[in-house]
Amino acid sequence: MRPEMTNDKPYICMRCGRAFSKDDMEVLMGIRCPYCNYRIIMKARSPAAKRILSV
Ligand SMILES: [Zn+2]
Numbered sequence: 001m002r003p004e005m006t007n008d009k010p011y012i013c014m015r016c017g018r019a020f021s022k023d024d025m026e027v028l029m030g031i032r033c034p035y036c037n038y039r040i041i042m043k044a045r046s047p048a049a050k051r052i053l054s055v
Helices: 022-026 049-054
Strands: 011-013 041-043
Touching (some): 011 022
16 A cells, blocks of 8 residues: 555645645744735645645
């Protein structure tokens, strides 16, 4: 069994739409986007999240 790459970054910033992993967030203080420091983060576990990334 191989882990899927899509599950590697289960979080998506609601501001810039970038995907990142939990480890990326833990670099900063609390839960924030590592790219724009936005604090509204969406969990993208569902396959539908791919549509948001492609926009
Ligand atoms: Zn962001």
